[in-house]
Amino acid sequence: MQRVVWFCQYLRPSAAEIRGSARETCSKSRCQTGTCSEHGPSPSDGKRMISKRLATSLGVVAAFAVAVWLLLPDGDRDNRGGFDRGGARGDGPAVAVEIGHVARRDITDVAFYTGTLQPGSQFMLAPKAGGRLRNLLVDIGDPVEQGETIAQLDDEEFVQSVAEQRAALDVAQAQLEDAEAQRQVRARSFERISDLRRRNLASESEFDLARSEADAAAANVRVAQAQVAQRQAALRGAEVRLSYTRVRAEWNGHGGGAVRYVGERFVDEGANVAANEPIISVIDLDRLRAVTFVTDRDFARLRVGQVTRIRSEARPGEQFEGRVERIAPLLREDSRQARVEILIANDDRRLSPGFFVNVEVDVEHLEDALVVPRDAIARQGGRTGVFLIDEDHEGSEARVSWIPVVEGVRTDSHVQILEPDIRGRVVTLGQHRLSDGSRVRLAPEDRIAG
Incomplete structure (x- = not known):
């Protein structure tokens, strides 16, 4: 605090210094005797002196910083080259960390997609003849049975x-x-x-x-x-x-339920409608389709019949099961994506067409895979790796080694390691303060007894 006060006093000139500056810039001879009323001490003179002193101070600080940087070893000038951003180097103080275990376990590769729910089937009902719509017998949301008359035209x-x-x-x-x-x-x-x-x-x-x-x-x-x-x-x-003046709801009997529902109404009673002009839409709510699009990377990993898990923000905390029903045989040229349709049973009507959904698909299951905790994965020098604990130690401190790795399948909690074949324990918290050879301090429960 005293240094800050001193620096502020240094920047603020005295009245005598301001008068001296004014005399230097004044051309009148009586300024030298202090009798010049026009160029006496003024706020502008003080500001000029503050600016000069501030510029001088900043220049000194910048020169000192450059000198310190030049004196540092080459490896310490670049964070990516092993400089420890937290100030901990291999010979510095030990860094407190959390650790996890390298293990072998079964792991499932899960692919995540987003999509939109659509009715299991949907079609428009329209009269085959034109005329005035005398009666519209159903409205939005009403159930419709096979063969039921839904509208009557003038006949x-x-x-x-x-x-x-x-x-x-x-x-x-x-x-x-x-x-x-x-x-x-x-x-x-x-x-x-x-x-x-x-x-x-x-x-x-x-x-x-x-x-x-x-x-x-x-x-x-x-x-x-x-x-x-x-x-x-x-x-x-x-x-x-x-x-034709009686419009009936008719559909093929295979798939879906015996009852369907009016999704939209396009005209009202009394309107003149032309032949084949839609009156209402009829949708199947017993089965829904989640429509999503996949890239070429996932295209080869999907197949018809795979079980999926469906979640929607409209039903928080609930999960629904579906199965991949159809996969388009080609990818769109503009987006390089293929359409995938997932069939979902909806007997309880918990889902509705138009819902935005998140889709999870188990695309691959691996047994006895080499994995580390997901939080153990770090990046240094543009490479992905882990900090492996040197197990040859006793007490509360140890050293770590930076091991670049090749990742495989990722899950919410673990990451598969394809190369190299590592064993032991890895750092899961505190990697940003570490470099190869750094000393770490372990929690009591993680220490190896001497």
Whole structure:
């Protein structure tokens, strides 16, 4: 504190020093005698002197810092070269650390992804015919069963068309009955003429006329039958168009539940809708799909049927199980990612489409892997490694060795070490103050008895 006060006093000039500075810069001769009223002591003169002294002090400090740096050994000028940022060197004071054990254990490689939930299936319901929407029988969130009518359009025009086609069919059937009667009459007449002709009681021309009339009557019957079939088809077409005025919920029976739900409503009652214009959307909530995208690194490690764990911030503390259902066979060229769909059972309706989810997939399980605690991994000089405890010691202090390592599988608590094959204990807390050969102080429970 005394040094700070002295430095502040040093920077602040006295009145005499300010007057002397003013006289040096003044051109009037009476400033030398102190009688100049124009250039007496002023705040600006004091500020100039403070600035000069401050600049001089900073220059001295900078020069001293450069001299100290130049006197340091080369290895101590670069933190990456072994300089201990905490001030602890190999021969410095021991650093208090925490340690963990190198071990062999089973480890599972878990891949983490994010995605969005989508309905197990989703489709739009739209009328096949246009018209005014008379009744909309369901709304958002309502359950919908297979074959249920969900909307009704105005159908007067279609009802009239059905009536017209039914009347036309009646006419065609009457014409068929008349043609059948004529055929029978002509057939009997031809039989009589044929009998008379065999007995030479009828001429050849009478026989030919009777035969042509019988053939014509038979052809008229076939024409009438075709007309009846045509009218029947027209009636069925009119009835189908009439059925289009009733919009029904229909879907394939495989997969999903017997009941689905209205996801969105696009129009209201009274609106004029065109053919194939969506009215509502129907979604399946019994099954959901988590859609995510994976890079080429993980693409080869995923396969259909893998078990996944699903979490959502909308349901904190809950975990849901899913299975990889589909993996796209190609990666998108723009993003180098492939689409993956994960099927999730949702019978209890705890999840909803649109939820953002975190997905965990167990992609590989390793047995008897060499692992260290995750906190033991450190970086020095651009390399990854661990500080290994020198076990040849007694008491509360030991030394550490910096061992570069090659990492393998990472979990929340451990990291697999592929190379080298290390044994013993490693530092898990305090690595930022260590370098190769540093002395460390162990907790009582970590010491080796002498």
